[in-house]
Amino acid sequence: MPHVDTHCPYCALQCGMRLDETRVTPRNFPVNAGGLCQKGWTAGALLKSGARLTSPLLRRDGELQPVSWGEALDFVADQLLASRREHGADSVAVFGGGGLTNEKAYLLGKFARVALGTSQIDYNGRFCMSSAAAAGMRAFGVDRGLPFPVTDLAGADVVLLAGANPAETMPPFMQHLDSAELIVIDPRRTPTAERAALHLAPAPGTDLALALGILHAVVAEGHLDKSYVDLRTAGFDEMWRIAATWWPERVERVTGVSAADQRQAAEMLARAGNAYVLTGRGTEQHASGTATVGGWINLALALGLPGRAGSGFGCLTGQGNGQGGREHGQKADQLPGYRKIDDPAARAHVAEVWGVPAESLPGPGRSAVELLDELGESIKALLVFGSNPVVSAPRSSRVQERLAGLDLLVVADFVLSETAELADVVFPVPQWAEEEGTLTNLEGRVLLRQRSIDPPDGVRSDLSLLRDLAVRIGQPVERFPDDAAEVFEELRAASKGGAADYSGVTYQRLRSGEALHWPVPDEAHPGTPRMFLDGFAHPDGRARFADVDHSGPAELPDEVFPLQATTGRVLQHYQSGAQTRRIAELTAVVPEVFVEVHPDTAARSGLADGDRAVVRSRRGETVAQVRCVPSMRADLVFMPFHFPGAARANLVTNPALDPVSRMPEFKVCAVSLARAEA
């Protein structure tokens, strides 16, 4: 095959790249402007890797053994039918992923609701974007990560990044911030914070207080954009009654960010001609994540930023298809087109497209953590697509226990992930460059990832896997097309009229290079690069302030667990590391889990740089190599979450959930630090 223009398999930036067999070169696409990080450059290495799965595996006598597709499919179908017969449709659950293409996410949702008839479907995006999505929906009436093109950021004077570390998580993105002064909110001095004009390091779990403090300073210094608030928003007064109680000196006490710095942040934002407020997982992955994002949106609204050309609010989506993945029905409470599953009109529309009675569609199911917690109880069988919850879910030792309690665990993946290792049946599926499909990047632009090489023999697409299973459990074959283009046609119809309307997007328009940002309500429509310029998506056109108050972390330090731990990513690895840990050039740079500690804190635990330490919480412990970092807060440790087994950072994290988004509290928990036994 000649070289093919495609997109990176990793994060939501979806850098443009050119693939020649397995050789990657960067390509000049707007989001990456010719840049690639080390993950992108080495992305081809996994295509011909010996770690690829090329045959279905079936557990026999405790061992996963190669079997034919037919045998594996028959086995799974029989088990699914038996489970449904004996325990009801909701005894089978589906767990998806934010890396799946739009077509797969869509068909997975349809498969769950129509073929399995189960309400129990959710996905790992619940661990990623759910707080930002819920807050964005509440404030603006619709949730699109960036409601403007990434390239607009180049015109900003000031950008506030709350809990986002793009210098490590999506490096080429930083090019768009070259001319802006950055305000970076992060308890750690990250590579992004090092680029900041102003770095504010709040105690973990106190971001909402900080957002309220900066907002308070904006109002107290007379910078409230009153005409914008009057004309374009609702709910300021109720919100302000709470924000008024968070004067900067009080906020300083809670956050450790000086009142002077809060006022400076307010001043910088207010004086900027163009400014943006952007959030990332650091501020979102909390049991109060939705409220916290609401606090940042309040700040942006008080300054009159959202829906103004050249300024705005947005969140930086994480996974490759983190945006599209949350729009087309693999979320417990949603149907395609970003429709609500409990909305009768939405149910009627989608049911018609699917050719089934609306009343046959199940209602909302459990969210990710609650679903995983139910395994082995009322849920007897689980199908996992594009996810590795054994590494990525909070309190992962418990997830492992729950998986062991299942009658049937089926995993579709292209490598033997830590979750696949525990499965009864594993199906080998293609990876990015081996198949066609669309993704929606962090700015809501729909991209076509083209097939550039053939998958290895023995591999079949997720779409055909779903069809083959659907047919075996009694569905008509025409209801489950296995061609991506055909599935996309159905997705277009199903999304038509929804918030995320793709009905005007076609493969042909995408192939011709059109930049289509949803909504695209018809084929003549040019797409919507900038949303909200004329009004927000609520019926009255106004954005909503959120009357949110600071409550703090779900778990506070005490004498037994005197420190706080936070988790995050490193540049060389992606999510659970199932892909990147198999690429030698990346593991050479970051081979294993480490824990960043202030040198004084390390010394108090009798630890020095390079020692092995046990990081322990109420839920479990992780063994990690100590890195002494003088810029760390003395009361905080940091671990990356990409590593398996005893090195899983998520062995210690807290599954406390946000009441609205059901996001777990990945970003703060109480821990102790001790020397590991030799």
Next chain:
Amino acid sequence: MSARNVVIIGYGMAGARLADEIRRRDPEGDRVRLTVLGEEPHPAYNRVLLSTVVAGGMNADTVRLHDSEWAAQTQVDLRLGTRVTQIDPARRLVRTETEDFPYDSVVLATGAAPWMPPVEGLELGPEVVAFRTLDDCARIVDAARPGAPVAVLGGGLLGLEAARGLAGRGANVTVVHPQPHVLERQLDSGAGRVLARRLAELGVTFRFEVTAARHLPGDGLKLDDGSFVPADLVVVAAGVRPETSLAEAAGLAVDRGILVDDLLRTSDGRIHALGDCARHPGAPAGLVQPAWEQAAVLADLLTGADATARYRGTRTVTRLKARDIDLAALGETQVTSEDAAAEVVTFDDPSGGRYGKLVVRGDRVTGAILLGLPDAAATVTQLHDRGTPVPEDRLAVLLGRAMPAGAPTAASPADLPASTVICRCNAVTKGRLIEAWRGGATDAAALARTTRATTGCGSCRDTVGAVADWLAAQ
């Protein structure tokens, strides 16, 4: 079980907060039927922000704690402009001039009243205001014309915040303070001196160790040393007295405040008190933080949300809210280096407007004064509140530099060790660049092609260029 009748006397910061906390736990009023009696005619407002009103950042509207619909929306029977005449513990009645309110529990949140120093001719009126209410603020703002002479009686927190706000509006302010330095309860003399000097630079005049003897309305103040301070307006900020008259008349134990225990109970178990009118051994007077913490505890108890809730006292931090001045003081501030059991680190920079003092015992912060050191104030406060061990480098803590910036950038690439990562996006070290150069990649573009340096976020472009220049010059 029917809801219990709770009557809150007082609709200021403490009373309003308690009502909020109760409704947060009992939104529908299933457990508590709530009556709030407020003496002022308007809704509660945030007294902490009054100095911001005087300074000019806020107005009466933005400092309100509740909207006018608050009571109706939250099922609270709110009576404004209602003066309580008596609590009758025997009949469990709160009496006003027009109506009696039966109670199961009553809460005194009557606050405090300004203390008027014994100065001949000094009476609240058009030329004399306290600094306590929104109406006072309006009068102060009204009088603060550029060049207008204003006297402030008292160099405590409120007096200094008023003086700073007035000076900011251009008034000609004199603070009359009977002690040798300002904020003598919170600061040592060194900090007091630096603070007064800083305020003087901002236009505030001080008269120390004198008291006002006589007020000549429209003219000024005659001081006890015979001198004269001109003043169109006198702002009285000489302290407050807890409002305890209802409690005393009801026979409750009162000693410079209504005495309360850890359940915020007075000597009558059905009568509670909180905020400025109450006296708990662990609660410093005159600050909002103890009142709010007490409100949370009392709401837990009154709604039954947490019958084990107790108020054990508050660790407060003194913060002066005055533009261009950053002052924080906490814990034991008067300790000197003569106390051998404590580590005392001080830093004194009067001309720079900075003063720092850190008192450490057994690796923990027990006291601090941080003036003009905002970063240190934030860090030290957290060390104190969280009981975290103090970093080894005490002076760095005091200067707010305990958390250093990132690695310093070397002046020349020659000075960087070979292991230094130059391009983080592609994990390219200086050593790798040298190796590539020796392999024939002898300009920045070739280095980029060979090593991928600069091909990520691009921020290392200058450094790679400098390395290339340095290698070319070898």
